[in-house]
Amino acid sequence: MPPSIAVIAPGSMGSAIAARLVEHGCKVPTLLEGRSEATRRRAAAAGMTGASAAEIADADLILSIVPPGEAVALAEQLATVINRNSRKPLIVDCNAVNVETIRRIEDIVLSSGARLVDAAIIGLPPKPGTKGPAFYVSGDAASDIAVLGQLGLDLRLIEGPIGAASALKMSYAGINKGLTGLGAAMVLAATRAGAADALRDELALSLPHVQARLANALPDMLPKAYRWVAEMREIAGFLGEDHPAALIYEGFARLFEHIAADVQGQGTEAAQLVAFAERCKAKT
Amino acid sequence: MPPSIAVIAPGSMGSAIAARLVEHGCKVPTLLEGRSEATRRRAAAAGMTGASAAEIADADLILSIVPPGEAVALAEQLATVINRNSRKPLIVDCNAVNVETIRRIEDIVLSSGARLVDAAIIGLPPKPGTKGPAFYVSGDAASDIAVLGQLGLDLRLIEGPIGAASALKMSYAGINKGLTGLGAAMVLAATRAGAADALRDELALSLPHVQARLANALPDMLPKAYRWVAEMREIAGFLGEDHPAALIYEGFARLFEHIAADVQGQGTEAAQLVAFAERCKAKT
Numbered sequence: 001m002p003p004s005i006a007v008i009a010p011g012s013m014g015s016a017i018a019a020r021l022v023e024h025g026c027k028v029p030t031l032l033e034g035r036s037e038a039t040r041r042r043a044a045a046a047g048m049t050g051a052s053a054a055e056i057a058d059a060d061l062i063l064s065i066v067p068p069g070e071a072v073a074l075a076e077q078l079a080t081v082i083n084r085n086s087r088k089p090l091i092v093d094c095n096a097v098n099v100e101t102i103r104r105i106e107d108i109v110l111s112s113g114a115r116l117v118d119a120a121i122i123g124l125p126p127k128p129g130t131k132g133p134a135f136y137v138s139g140d141a142a143s144d145i146a147v148l149g150q151l152g153l154d155l156r157l158i159e160g161p162i163g164a165a166s167a168l169k170m171s172y173a174g175i176n177k178g179l180t181g182l183g184a185a186m187v188l189a190a191t192r193a194g195a196a197d198a199l200r201d202e203l204a205l206s207l208p209h210v211q212a213r214l215a216n217a218l219p220d221m222l223p224k225a226y227r228w229v230a231e232m233r234e235i236a237g238f239l240g241e242d243h244p245a246a247l248i249y250e251g252f253a254r255l256f257e258h259i260a261a262d263v264q265g266q267g268t269e270a271a272q273l274v275a276f277a278e279r280c281k282a283k284t
Numbered sequence: 285m286p287p288s289i290a291v292i293a294p295g296s297m298g299s300a301i302a303a304r305l306v307e308h309g310c311k312v313p314t315l316l317e318g319r320s321e322a323t324r325r326r327a328a329a330a331g332m333t334g335a336s337a338a339e340i341a342d343a344d345l346i347l348s349i350v351p352p353g354e355a356v357a358l359a360e361q362l363a364t365v366i367n368r369n370s371r372k373p374l375i376v377d378c379n380a381v382n383v384e385t386i387r388r389i390e391d392i393v394l395s396s397g398a399r400l401v402d403a404a405i406i407g408l409p410p411k412p413g414t415k416g417p418a419f420y421v422s423g424d425a426a427s428d429i430a431v432l433g434q435l436g437l438d439l440r441l442i443e444g445p446i447g448a449a450s451a452l453k454m455s456y457a458g459i460n461k462g463l464t465g466l467g468a469a470m471v472l473a474a475t476r477a478g479a480a481d482a483l484r485d486e487l488a489l490s491l492p493h494v495q496a497r498l499a500n501a502l503p504d505m506l507p508k509a510y511r512w513v514a515e516m517r518e519i520a521g522f523l524g525e526d527h528p529a530a531l532i533y534e535g536f537a538r539l540f541e542h543i544a545a546d547v548q549g550q551g552t553e554a555a556q557l558v559a560f561a562e563r564c565k566a567k568t
Contacts, residue, residue, distance in 0.1 A: 099477055122486055160478040167477030171470035172486050178466040185529035186455035189522060193383055193451030194444040202406055202456050209493035238473060244538035245469035251531030258528045
C-alpha cells in the first residue's frame with residue numbers, strides 16, 4: 001500500500017507536489033483549519049484531504065512546505081502532537097531556510113521522537129507531464145525516503161548531514177535569484193541614465209546567455225518580488241551576520257521590497273524592466 | 285598625419301591601447317615622472333614616449349585611463365596645464381567612474397576650455413590579432429573622435445550625453461563582476477556546509493551557462509579582487525547612496541576586500557574557489 005504522506009501547507013508548491021503523490025496512489029492529508037476558501041479549493045483540486053493535527057501525526061511522512069518564516073512554528077506544532085503519539089513519522093523539511101534554522105528544527109523534531117530529513121526543492125512546482133522540480137535530500141534519515149522517488153518526485157540524495165540540502169537551496173537561490181536582482185538593479189539604473197539600449201547590446205555581444213536569462217527572469221520576478229524579500233534575508237543569515245557577503249543579500253532584500261512596492265503602486269520601474277526584457281527578445 | 289594621442293597612465297589597459305595606436309602610426313606621449321621602472325619598461329615596450337604635462341596638453345586627444353579613484357585628480361592636473369595653452373585638446377575619460385563623477389570631471393575639463401568625451405572600455409586589454417575591447421563613447425564631442433575607429437579601436441557611439449557611457453560601464457560591470465561576486469560568496473558558503481558538489485551538479489543541470497562562466501570567472505577574479513573593491517563602491521555611488529541596491533555593491537566591495545586579503549594571506553578560500561572551478565570543468 002502506498003504510504004500516507006501529509007503535505008503542509010497546500011500552497012502552490014505544496015499542492016502541486018501533493019497532486020503528483022495523489023496521482024501515484026498516495027493519501028495526502030493536510031491542515032485546512034483557518035485557511036481561505038481559495039486554499040481549500042486548491043487542496044481539493046489536488047486530491048488532498050483535510051485532517052486534524054493528530055491525524056497528520058499518524059502519517060508515514062510529513063512534508064513541511066511553508067514560507068520560510070513559518071517553518072519553525074510548524075515544526076513546534078507538529079512536535080507537540082507527535083510527542084503524545086507512540087507512532088513517530090518522518091518529517092521532511094522542504095523549506096528555504098538557512099542552515100542554522102534547519103538545525104533548530106532538527107532539535108525540535110528529535111525531541112518529539114520523530115526523525116528529520118533536510119530537503120530542498122529547486123525549480124517550479126511540478127506540472128503534469130514534466131519531471132521537475134529537483135527534490136534534494138540530506139541527513140541520516142534521507143535514505144529512508146527513497147520511496148518518494150517511486151512516487152513521481154525527482155529525488156536526489158546529497159551525502160551530507162542535516163543542513164547540506166538547505167545549504168544547497170540557499171547557495172543556488174543566492175546565485176539564481178541574485179542574478180535576477182543584479183539585472184533588475186542595473187537595468188533600472190541604466191534606464192535612468194539613458195544607457196539601457198547600450199547595455200542590452202553589450203550583453204547580447206559578450207554575455208548572451210545572461211541576457212537571455214534576464215529577458216525571462218526579470219518579468220517572472222515581478223509578482224514574486226514580495227516573497228523573495230524573506231528568502232534573501234534567509235540567505236544573509238546562511239552567510240552569517242558578520243560575513244561581508246551578508247550585506248549583499250540584505251541589499252537584495254531591500255531591492256525586492258522596493259520592487260514589490262512599485263508593483264503594488266505606480267508600476268513605473270516594473271514597466272521599465274518589462275520593456276527591457278521585450279527589447280532583448282526583439283533583438284535575439 | 286595620424287593624430288598625437290596621449291594616453292595616461294601606462295597601466296595594463298593604457299599601454300595595450302597605446303600599443304595598438306602606435307601600430308597604426310600614432311605618436312603616443314605619456315607621463316612617466318615618478319613611475320616605477322616596471323611601468324617605464326611597459327610604456328617603452330608599447331612604443332609610448334615620456335612627456336611633460338605641457339607636452340601632453342599639446343596632443344590632439346588625451347585618453348585618461350587610470351584607477352577610478354585617480355580620475356578626478358588627473359582631470360584637475362590636465363585642466364591646470366590646458367588653461368595656460370591656446371590649443372585645446374579633446375579629453376576622453378575612459379575610467380570606471382560613476383555618472384556623478386564624470387559630471388564633475390566634465391565641469392573641470394570645460395572650465396579649462398577643452399572638451400570631454402565620456403568613454404567606457406568593456407573587455408580585456410587588446411592583444412595582437414584580436415578586435416576588442418569595446419570602446420563605447422558618449423557626449424556631444426563623441427562624434428569628433430571617430431578617428432579612433434580607424435586606429436584599431438572597436439569604437440561604438442552611444443547616442444546620449446556625458447554620463448551615458450559611464451552608466452553603461454557601471455551597469456555592465458554591476459552584472460558581470462556582480463555575478464562573479466555572487467558565485468564566490470555562494471561557492472564558499474556551500475563549501476563550508478558540504479554542499480559544493482550538489483551546487484555544481486544543480487548549476488550544471490539548470491544553469492549550465494552560469495556554471496561555465498563561473499568556472500572561468502572565479503579563478504580569473506582572484507588576482508584582481510583588490511582592484512574590484514573601489515569599482516564596486518563606484519557602482520554603489522552610481523546607484524546613489526539612498527538607493528536600496530547600493531547596499532548590494534557595498535557588500536560586494538567588502539567581499540572582494542575579504543577575498544583580496546585571503547589571496548595575500550593563507551589563500552584558503554582562494555583554493556576552495558579554484559577547486560570548485562576545476563570540478564566544474566572536469567564535469568563539463
